[in-house]
Amino acid sequence: MLQIKNKIRAMILKRPRKKRENYSLKGAVQINRSSFFVFADSSGRTFLKTGKDEKLQKSIVQNMIDLNPKIKGLLKKYKIKPSIDTRTLKELSGGHMNETCNVAMGVYSCLPENLKCDIGKGIIKEASMLHDLGKVLIPSKILNKPAKLNIKEREIMNIHSTLGYELLKTQSLSEETLELIKYHHQNLKHTGYPEMEGNIYPSDIGVQIVSISDKYSALREARVYRRKLSRIEALLILYREVREGKIHPEVYNALVRFVQQSGI
Ligand SMILES: [Fe+2]
Numbered sequence: 719m720l721q722i723k724n725k726i727r728a729m730i731l732k733r734p735r736k737k738r739e740n741y742s743l744k745g746a747v748q749i750n751r752s753s754f755f756v757f758a759d760s761s762g763r764t765f766l767k768t769g770k771d772e773k774l775q776k777s778i779v780q781n782m783i784d785l786n787p788k789i790k791g792l793l794k795k796y797k798i799k800p801s802i803d804t805r806t807l808k809e810l811s812g813g814h815m816n817e818t819c820n821v822a823m824g825v826y827s828c829l830p831e832n833l834k835c836d837i838g839k840g841i842i843k844e845a846s847m848l849h850d851l852g853k854v855l856i857p858s859k860i861l862n863k864p865a866k867l868n869i870k871e872r873e874i875m876n877i878h879s880t881l882g883y884e885l886l887k888t889q890s891l892s893e894e895t896l897e898l899i900k901y902h903h904q905n906l907k908h909t910g911y912p913e914m915e916g917n918i919y920p921s922d923i924g925v926q927i928v929s930i931s932d933k934y935s936a937l938r939e940a941r942v943y944r945r946k947l948s949r950i951e952a953l954l955i956l957y958r959e960v961r962e963g964k965i966h967p968e969v970y971n972a973l974v975r976f977v978q979q980s981g982i
Pocket residue numbers: 849850878879902903932
């Protein structure tokens with residue numbers, strides 16, 4: 719009996735392991751106002767997938783974690799149990815990141831020409847579509863807490879932009895896109911997070927476009943701790959930041975013009 723058991727065990731062990739597909743993220747595109755991630759497999763073949771393919775997303779994010787040891791270090795530092803929340807990713811790519819991209823494109827198109835020349839439309843599009851990817855590693859009890867976050871939870875929440883940057887750093891994205899993802903919670907006074915080191919690339923205008931679009935979209939969405947705000951309520955909140963010197967007035971004006979035109 720023991721011999722048979724050992725034989726079966728040996729057969730199982732000998733069975734070739736199913737190889738994990740090696741996909742890399744090439745970027746993100748929008749088709750008919752829906753977000754698609756552009757992937758490449760190990761033979762270089764590219765294809766599009768929506769955020770709905772949870773199995774693929776999970777394997778992609780796992781590959782990203784494996785490729786960059788800094789991510790495990792960050793998770794350890796903040797005592798975050800490494801797990802990939804594909805439900806969050808699905809919701810983000812089908813909702814908030816998609817919406818942020820729509821608003822960012824509208825803000826970009828309503829900006830005065832002299833402010834557009836510093837920054838490429840494609841970069842804004844891609845960065846806004848991927849900006850919150852790091853949230854896939856933030857524990858859902860923090861992400862979906864129906865109350866104000868405490869200091870420790872806030873600290874963990876605030877590393878999502880750095881996590882997103884580190885996850886995407888090993889993929890085929892441009893440095894400009896990566897920097898906008900990393901600094902999408904920064905402002906003109908540089909009091910946001912993470913800290914800006916010296917004179918780095920992201921033009922304030924680029925960061926401003928992604929950041930104002932992110933904020934406006936978030937305010938216009940319902941959260942577990944508050945209702946969806948009206949257009950006026952959302953614009954008024956952002957106007958306060960213009961007065962505090964955190965939002966560029968021309969970027970704010972472009973948002974107002976876009977909201978008036980589109981009714982978004
Ligand atoms: Fe964010």
